[in-house]
Amino acid sequence: MNLRRQLPPMYFLLATSAALLAFTHFAYAPAWLCVYIPVVLITLALIRLVAWLRPLREEISAEHASRMLRRTEFFASLMSVGFVTWALMLDGYGGAYEHGHIGVFVAVTVMGCIFCLTYLPRAAYAVFIIVLGTFLIYCMASGQPAIMAMGANIALVGLVVLKVLRDSYASFVGLEESRGALEAERAQAQRLSEDNARLAHSDPLTHLPNRRYFFSRLDSMLARDRDRAPFSIGVLDLDRFKPINDTHGHAQGDRLLQAIGDRLRGACGPEVTIARLGGDEFGLIVEGPLDLAESIGQSLCELVQLPVQIGDVTVSVGCSGGLAAWPDAGTTAHALFDRADFALYHAKKARRGTMVRFSAELEQMIRSEQALESALQVADLSKELTLAYQPIVATRSMAPAGVEALARWVSPLMGPVPAEMLFATAERLGMARAVTLSLFDRVLADFDRLPSTMRVSFNLAAPDIADPDTVTALLDRIERTGVRARRLVFEITESSLIADFDSAREALGRLRASGAQIALDDFGTGYSSLSSLHMLPIDIVKIDRSFAVRLDDSVGRRLVGAIRNLARSLSLECVFEGIETEMQLMEATLAGFHYAQGYYIARPAPLDEILEAQLPLNEASAA
Numbered sequence: 309m310n311l312r313r314q315l316p317p318m319y320f321l322l323a324t325s326a327a328l329l330a331f332t333h334f335a336y337a338p339a340w341l342c343v344y345i346p347v348v349l350i351t352l353a354l355i356r357l358v359a360w361l362r363p364l365r366e367e368i369s370a371e372h373a374s375r376m377l378r379r380t381e382f383f384a385s386l387m388s389v390g391f392v393t394w395a396l397m398l399d400g401y402g403g404a405y406e407h408g409h410i411g412v413f414v415a416v417t418v419m420g421c422i423f424c425l426t427y428l429p430r431a432a433y434a435v436f437i438i439v440l441g442t443f444l445i446y447c448m449a450s451g452q453p454a455i456m457a458m459g460a461n462i463a464l465v466g467l468v469v470l471k472v473l474r475d476s477y478a479s480f481v482g483l484e485e486s487r488g489a490l491e492a493e494r495a496q497a498q499r500l501s502e503d504n505a506r507l508a509h510s511d512p513l514t515h516l517p518n519r520r521y522f523f524s525r526l527d528s529m530l531a532r533d534r535d536r537a538p539f540s541i542g543v544l545d546l547d548r549f550k551p552i553n554d555t556h557g558h559a560q561g562d563r564l565l566q567a568i569g570d571r572l573r574g575a576c577g578p579e580v581t582i583a584r585l586g587g588d589e590f591g592l593i594v595e596g597p598l599d600l601a602e603s604i605g606q607s608l609c610e611l612v613q614l615p616v617q618i619g620d621v622t623v624s625v626g627c628s629g630g631l632a633a634w635p636d637a638g639t640t641a642h643a644l645f646d647r648a649d650f651a652l653y654h655a656k657k658a659r660r661g662t663m664v665r666f667s668a669e670l671e672q673m674i675r676s677e678q679a680l681e682s683a684l685q686v687a688d689l690s691k692e693l694t695l696a697y698q699p700i701v702a703t704r705s706m707a708p709a710g711v712e713a714l715a716r717w718v719s720p721l722m723g724p725v726p727a728e729m730l731f732a733t734a735e736r737l738g739m740a741r742a743v744t745l746s747l748f749d750r751v752l753a754d755f756d757r758l759p760s761t762m763r764v765s766f767n768l769a770a771p772d773i774a775d776p777d778t779v780t781a782l783l784d785r786i787e788r789t790g791v792r793a794r795r796l797v798f799e800i801t802e803s804s805l806i807a808d809f810d811s812a813r814e815a816l817g818r819l820r821a822s823g824a825q826i827a828l829d830d831f832g833t834g835y836s837s838l839s840s841l842h843m844l845p846i847d848i849v850k851i852d853r854s855f856a857v858r859l860d861d862s863v864g865r866r867l868v869g870a871i872r873n874l875a876r877s878l879s880l881e882c883v884f885e886g887i888e889t890e891m892q893l894m895e896a897t898l899a900g901f902h903y904a905q906g907y908y909i910a911r912p913a914p915l916d917e918i919l920e921a922q923l924p925l926n927e928a929s930a931a
Contacts, residue, residue: 312360315380318424319357323350325417326391329398332409336401345394349387356383377428384421384431388438391417396446414443415462422469429477432470440466511584513562514569522583522591526641529593530634539594540601540633541644543652544608546588547626547660554809560618564625567616575611580604588625598633598665605629605663613661628655629663637666650674680733683721689746693717695754696912700765700883700905703897710763710797712905713751714912715743731769740771741778748782752789754915765797765827773800773812783822793823797848801829813844820845827883832871842878849875853886856906859895872900 330346392414399410418439425432440463447459509521517525529539546568553561565588572582572590579600581593592608594601612627630651638644647666654673655664664670687693697711717725734743751766758764772778786793798819800812816826827848832855851871858864875882884896887906896904910921 314424314426315360316357318421319353319360321417321420321424322387322391323353323357325413326350326353326394329395329409329413333398333402333406336403336406337398341394341397341401349390349394352383352387352390356387380428381431381434384425384428385434385438388435392439392442396442399446411458411462414439415465418466419469422466422473426473426476427480429474432473436466436470511569514566514584516569516573516590517581517583519583519585519591522581522585522593523641523645525581525583525593526644529595530639530641537595538597538634540596540598540631541648542592542594542601542605542629542631542663543585543645543648544590544592544605544612544627544629545652545656546612547628547656549588549625552623552625556618556621556623560621560623563618564616564623567618568612568625571611571614572608575608576604582608598631598636601631601633602663602665605631609661609663626661628652628660630655630666631663632666647671647674677733677736680722680725680729681737683719683725684730684733684737684739686721687717687719689742690749692719693743693746693750695747695750695915697754697915697918698905698912699910699918700763700903701909703884703893703901703904706909708762709903710765711758711918712765712799712912713747713754713767715747715767735769735771740769741775741781744768744772744778745781745785748785752785752791755789755791755795757915757919760792760795763795763797763825765799767799767829773815776811776815779815779818783818786822786824794825796824797827798824799827799829799850802831809843816845820847830885846880848881848883850883850885850905851901853906856884856886856888856892856896859892859899865895865899868896869899876900 326346326349330342333342336342395410395413399407402409418435421435422432425435444459444463447455450456509517509524511518526541529536549561549564552564565584569584576582576592579595583591585591592605594604606629609627609629613624615622615624630648630653632638632644632648632651634644637647647670650673651664651666651670654670655662694716696714696716698714699708700710700712701708715727715730717727717730719725730743731740734740748766751764755764786796798816800816820826825847826845827850828844828846829850830852831849832852851868855864855868855871858867872882881903882901883903883905884901885905887893887896887904888908890908892906893904893908910918913921
């Protein structure tokens with residue numbers, strides 16, 4: 309990388325110096341010598357400059373790097389011969405100033421090139437020998453003492469520069485070898501530390517028992533005599549912990565976990581085992597009836613939610629939990645933990661901030677999910693998955709500007725399945741990519757049936773954005789089918805960005821680079837809407853449908869107007885979702901929204917019905 313940073317300036321120096329030398333000799337030398345030859349040499353230098361400026365798309369191997377270095381040495385030698393020969397040919401024309409410029413060109417340019425080739429000594433030596441060697445012989449052959457002295461002086465300076473270069477390169481090599489040895493030692497120390505942490509029973513951050521101890525304790529309780537007293541296991545998970553990590557840094561996040569660990573340890577009596585299972589998840593074992601476990605778990609959730617003073621800031625997080633009782637919820641460690649985890653999932657989805665016990669109702673939900681999983685595993689996606697399209701129209705003319713593709717799954721075993729259940733099930737089974745690509749194939753197949761001025765919006769879920777292979781597959785399909793990517797809009801929600809914001813930004817950047825646009829769906833409901841607008845490659849925001857009902861009151865209209873002004877200041881298009889009445893459409897139009905979508909305009913329907921509807925599709929204008 310050091311060499312890669314220094315070669316573009318070197319080629320720029322060559323091209324610029326050659327252009328100036330040709331300019332000073334333009335009035336004296338013939339055109340072939342002061343125009344045609346320098347144009348060829350300068351073009352070659354610029355080509356090499358551009359080649360080194362191009363970013364690397366992937367990590368290069370040692371063999372590839374070796375080939376690049378050999379190629380650079382070859383071009384250094386070739387261009388040295390070309391430039392010095394051309395310069396000496398020019399020396400036959402012009403007056404004293406022009407002859408002096410030749411010497412300055414050779415001396416200054418070769419010194420600059422040698423310094424730029426510090427990290428490629430063989431190329432630097434080749435440049436020195438070819439250029440300064442040739443120039444020294446030329447000066448000595450002139451027979452003029454002043455010129456001979458100038459040549460010797462330049463060669464002497466070049467030798468000193470080479471000496472400095474050699475010493476610098478040796479220091480660089482030694483530093484890199486020391487760094488490699490240090491990294492190897494650090495890696496070995498890290499491996500030893502991780503091995504010790506796995507073997508120990510204590511979490512090094514919170515000093516609570518760790519995951520290994522938790523399951524060992526659970527297994528020992530299950531192995532007791534059959535007349536053992538009832539007990540329950542629980543799983544606690546922090547809410548809004550990642551935003552604190554992102555805002556205040558991981559060090560502050562660790563301090564928060566330490567403070568929470570101290571609280572949990574101090575609040576648990578001898579009948580409770582509390583452990584950190586990993587990340588921001590904690591496990592507990594409560595010896596006693598389920599009612600006691602639920603009471604203890606709820607008190608722990610409320611305790612965690614109290615503000616924590618960390619340095620100069622006060623932060624607070626939520627906490628949700630799930631409980632499973634032995635033997636009602638299960639008789640094995642695996643069954644108990646799975647059901648406690650499912651109760652936690654239900655708490656975070658429907659009763660956030662509380663402790664939820666596993667019940668017969670949740671058991672039925674598990675069985676329903678298992679049936680869904682079985683149906684999806686044997687599903688013929690190409691036949692069972694279909695699309696419905698909902699138009700997006702220009703508010704003032706009601707002319708369709710595009711359509712949003714919405715997934716539909718009709719299973720032979722389960723019947724119609726809601727889209728959110730389809731994607732949740734696909735994510736659990738690791739089938740998210742297969743479902744997304746199957747739906748995208750259908751979208752691409754329908755492209756030619758829509759007017760060329762209309763855009764098609766396609767929804768991406770969190771697993772799609774987090775999976776580089778899914779993004780690559782989407783881009784490959786766009787290229788293979790030849791559709792115009794500028795007609796595609798990929799819609800994301802803020803909740804899909806929470807897991808890994810940086811990876812999501814990279815994935816969206818790749819999609820946008822193809823020519824497609826990115827829309828932020830359900831805008832106004834996420835925790836980081838403003839940061840998303842500034843940090844992500846967003847072209848369109850879709851105002852969440854919950855704001856449509858606020859159009860009926862003055863406060864809501866002011867809020868919606870503020871959102872529109874914010875989007876306009878960022879040069880973002882706006883689509884108002886959830887328009888269900890004529891009054892809402894009118895208020896959205898008056899508020900300055902150019903595009904809208906909702907049941908009042910059109911309900912989602914198969915493409916054939918959309919094309920047959922009384923909408924002026926042939927006159928649609930691009931959004």
